[in-house]
Amino acid sequence: MNRSAYIVIPVYNEGPVIRGVVKGVLNHFSNVVCVNDGSKDNSASEVSETNAILVNHPINLGQGAALQTGLEYALQDPEAEYFVTYDADGQHQLSDVLKMLKLIKEEDIDIVLGSRFLGRAENISLLKKIILKAAVKFSNKTSGLKLTDAHNGLRVFNRHVAENLHIQNPDFSHASEIIETIAQKKFKYKEVPVTITYTEYSKTKGQSIFNAINMGLDILFDRLIK
Amino acid sequence: MIKLILVVVILGIMVWFLGNRTTHQVRAWQRLGLLLLTLIGVIVVISPDTSNKVAHKLGVGRGADLLLYLLTLAFIFMTLNLYLKNKEDQKRIVALARKLALIEAQLRLKNRK
Numbered sequence A: 001m002n003r004s005a006y007i008v009i010p011v012y013n014e015g016p017v018i019r020g021v022v023k024g025v026l027n028h029f030s031n032v033v034c035v036n037d038g039s040k041d042n043s044a045s046e047v048s049e050t051n052a053i054l055v056n057h058p059i060n061l062g063q064g065a066a067l068q069t070g071l072e073y074a075l076q077d078p079e080a081e082y083f084v085t086y087d088a089d090g091q092h093q094l095s096d097v098l099k100m101l102k103l104i105k106e107e108d109i110d111i112v113l114g115s116r117f118l119g120r121a122e123n124i125s126l127l128k129k130i131i132l133k134a135a136v137k138f139s140n141k142t143s144g145l146k147l148t149d150a151h152n153g154l155r156v157f158n159r160h161v162a163e164n165l166h167i168q169n170p171d172f173s174h175a176s177e178i179i180e181t182i183a184q185k186k187f188k189y190k191e192v193p194v195t196i197t198y199t200e201y202s203k204t205k206g207q208s209i210f211n212a213i214n215m216g217l218d219i220l221f222d223r224l225i226k
Numbered sequence B: 001m002i003k004l005i006l007v008v009v010i011l012g013i014m015v016w017f018l019g020n021r022t023t024h025q026v027r028a029w030q031r032l033g034l035l036l037l038t039l040i041g042v043i044v045v046i047s048p049d050t051s052n053k054v055a056h057k058l059g060v061g062r063g064a065d066l067l068l069y070l071l072t073l074a075f076i077f078m079t080l081n082l083y084l085k086n087k088e089d090q091k092r093i094v095a096l097a098r099k100l101a102l103i104e105a106q107l108r109l110k111n112r113k
Helices: A013-026 A043-048 A063-075 A094-106 A127-145 A157-165 A172-185 A200-205 A209-225 B002-019 B028-046 B048-058 B063-112
Strands: A003-011 A029-036 A053-056 A082-085 A112-124 A155-157 A191-197
Touching: A003 A013, A003 A063, A003 A094, A013 A043, A013 A172, A029 A063, A043 B002, A053 A063, A053 B028, A053 B063, A063 A082, A063 A157, A063 A172, A063 B063, A082 A157, A082 A200, A094 A112, A094 A155, A094 A191, A112 A127, A127 A172, A157 A172, A200 B048, B028 B048, B048 B063
Parallel strands: A003 A029, A003 A082, A029 A053, A112 A191
Antiparallel strands: A082 A155, A112 A155
16 A cells, blocks of 8 residues: 555546546555545545545636645645646556656656657547647647657656646646646656546547647747736 | 716716725725826816817827727726736635635544544
């Protein structure tokens, strides 16, 4: 059982699958924080059926805000050394998390990012692939980092990173925000191949094209205003 | 007749706004700005010719056109101002909701033990 790592799972309307996903994670980790982001379904009660910690946003604030809340909860524990962000829909593999944790413990790295394009993306649609690749190019241009996957929900990082991440963008653009923070604060990062399984369930939940456009515009405007 | 109504309305808004004790955040320069605006408004209403003269000096054809330009500028400024304020409020709400969520989670954990 791994006690020094906290798994943070943002949950928004994941009622049908969340209990199974959380139970799977609890088999390897004792500290699992589920941030229910004002779900309209039974997600919260499903989480309370497990031994995971439930943190309930009273209103929907967005995935970025949920991650930040989860991190702040985990940081209250002085023994928390490693922090994992993990998607609630079951698209990540626990074996990948263990692999990433091993890497961050053994090497001098601040943050390990999962990449589906170094690894395997199962059942990914062509359109999604094109959008994600374009997003990576855009993100690399603006941040100066060299990544192959900019919007992967699976990340493992140490306390130093967790304390310095102040995710402000409440919605999906937090992924770009995290990458920009890595660039600004000069965290040592590494990408590792991970497998993402797109199930019928997760396909209906993912980000739409409009979301991608919105994110791009948000980043552009943020730069203009700053 | 219309002049009288307009002047009364303008003065009424000014008195209501400045006299409103609940708007404590209104800064001094904003109050002065409003006073100035009211003054200009009243002058323009009473003698529309003044706006024409000012417009001519600025190279604008008619006073009405000048007013339209100024109105457009004011509108853009206000929209931007509201947008920024809205963003700020959003941040406050997030901070508040997060605090609430964290406290509640801790309470639940204590009760479980």
